[in-house]
Amino acid sequence: MMHYLKFTFVTTAILLVVASTIAAAEPADTNYDEKKVPPYELPKLLIDKAGQSVGRSEWDSHRRAEILHLFEESVYGKTPKRQLSVRYEVIDSDANAFNGRATRQQIAAFFGEKQYRIDILLYIPNKTKGPVPAFLGMNFYGNHTIHSDPKIIQRGKKKARGSFSKRWQAELIIDHGYALATIHRDQVDPDNYRNGFTDGIHPLFYANGQKKPKPDEWGSIGAWAWSLSRVLDYLETNKQVNASHVAVIGHSRLGKTALWAGAQDPRFAMVISNNSGCGGAALYRRCYGERIHHMFKPLGYWFCTNHRQYQKKEHELPVDQHMLLALIAPRPLYVASATADRWADPKGEFLAAKHASPVYDLFDTSSLSGHEMPKPDQPIHSTIGYHLRTGKHDMTAYDWRQYIKFANRFLKQE
Numbered sequence: 001m002m003h004y005l006k007f008t009f010v011t012t013a014i015l016l017v018v019a020s021t022i023a024a025a026e027p028a029d030t031n032y033d034e035k036k037v038p039p040y041e042l043p044k045l046l047i048d049k050a051g052q053s054v055g056r057s058e059w060d061s062h063r064r065a066e067i068l069h070l071f072e073e074s075v076y077g078k079t080p081k082r083q084l085s086v087r088y089e090v091i092d093s094d095a096n097a098f099n100g101r102a103t104r105q106q107i108a109a110f111f112g113e114k115q116y117r118i119d120i121l122l123y124i125p126n127k128t129k130g131p132v133p134a135f136l137g138m139n140f141y142g143n144h145t146i147h148s149d150p151k152i153i154q155r156g157k158k159k160a161r162g163s164f165s166k167r168w169q170a171e172l173i174i175d176h177g178y179a180l181a182t183i184h185r186d187q188v189d190p191d192n193y194r195n196g197f198t199d200g201i202h203p204l205f206y207a208n209g210q211k212k213p214k215p216d217e218w219g220s221i222g223a224w225a226w227s228l229s230r231v232l233d234y235l236e237t238n239k240q241v242n243a244s245h246v247a248v249i250g251h252s253r254l255g256k257t258a259l260w261a262g263a264q265d266p267r268f269a270m271v272i273s274n275n276s277g278c279g280g281a282a283l284y285r286r287c288y289g290e291r292i293h294h295m296f297k298p299l300g301y302w303f304c305t306n307h308r309q310y311q312k313k314e315h316e317l318p319v320d321q322h323m324l325l326a327l328i329a330p331r332p333l334y335v336a337s338a339t340a341d342r343w344a345d346p347k348g349e350f351l352a353a354k355h356a357s358p359v360y361d362l363f364d365t366s367s368l369s370g371h372e373m374p375k376p377d378q379p380i381h382s383t384i385g386y387h388l389r390t391g392k393h394d395m396t397a398y399d400w401r402q403y404i405k406f407a408n409r410f411l412k413q414e
């Protein structure tokens with residue numbers, strides 16, 4: 001009896017701790033009840049500002065640009081057009097990585113007069129002949145965290161070498177004939193607002209006397225997306241990589257970033273968002289899980305200041321995220337969710353991908369039109385891919401196997 005009581009007491013205590021941890025991460029006004037999703041109408045993809053209906057030629061001539069502009073003004077902010085001078089320095093090139101299966105290259109890119117430095121880590125498979133397709137993604141905690149390879153230059157000490165190797169699956173990627181390129185988000189713009197926008201790349205673009213971005217100018221996601229395009233510039237100079245077959249990929253906030261990078265830069269041949277959630281693939285208007293006002297406290301700096309005005313007013317946004325996904329058409333797009341990642345609203349992620357379909361249909365690519373949300377672990381691989389992995393908020397070997405299979409269809413042919 002005593003044992004039983006003790007067991008119940010300990011179990012209850014553990015449950016309480018778990019519950020309070022969840023509650024700490026998820027504000028009290030978070031809705032997880034499908035019945036409480038408000039009725040909503042999505043802004044029309046294929047009706048332009050002038051109220052005219054849009055076909056393939058109008059999409060190309062102006063509707064796509066209109067939508068991109070709306071995202072710049074009201075969500076992520078404008079990315080400066082000015083090009084900085086750049087110099088690449090190959091710091092390391094070693095054909096013996098992964099027991100001789102890959103070549104590791106580490107390239108420092110120096111931008112502008114101030115020689116702002118970003119370190120690119122690149123693995124290229126040795127056994128494939130000719131330029132290879134690649135995955136390009138930003139990492140959270142430093143290049144050295146993506147694999148235990150002792151030669152990866154370590155900058156920053158917060159996380160141990162190789163601590164995120166499961167999330168990156170570098171050897172799996174190499175063994176399937178893809179290169180993998182990555183950079184660290186904090187080297188582009190530290191993921192905090194302690195120093196405002198003075199400690200990342202933003203100041204390189206400020207006008208005289210400017211101290212912070214204007215209300216319609218880029219926040220951190222904009223800066224991170226900019227840097228992914230700069231890595232693509234570099235890959236265009238690397239003869240071992242096929243830069244016209246690069247998939248830009250990201251998890252969570254960096255999944256939001258991959259989508260924004262892919263929307264702005266049509267050179268990315270494929271875009272993959274893993275558990276990107278609110279401000280990523282999920283529909284804002286469902287108000288399920290994370291919402292804009294949750295992100296603004298304390299993560300508002302990811303977006304432009306204008307985005308603030310839509311806190312608790314999602315229905316007033318001139319866009320919703322199906323429109324962001326549609327900007328990627330007709331290129332292959334993959335949206336992935338996880339069953340325990342309710343905060344990111346898996347259903348809202350699926351629905352955004354489904355509602356982007358009319359634009360894919362304009363191009364006669366296979367979309368998610370006619371598809372219902374699949375059961376867990378039953379991926380759909382149309383030109384828009386989607387899966388709902390069983391498990392928590394993360395990027396796993398399961399996810400990577402789907403992305404590789406999907407990429408094999410689109411990035412391996414000439």
Ligand code: GCU
Pocket residue numbers: 251252253254275276277278290295343
């Ligand atoms: C927080 C944030 C999400 C984000 C996630 C992440 O949970 O609220 O919007 O996607 O962090 O980047 O891990």
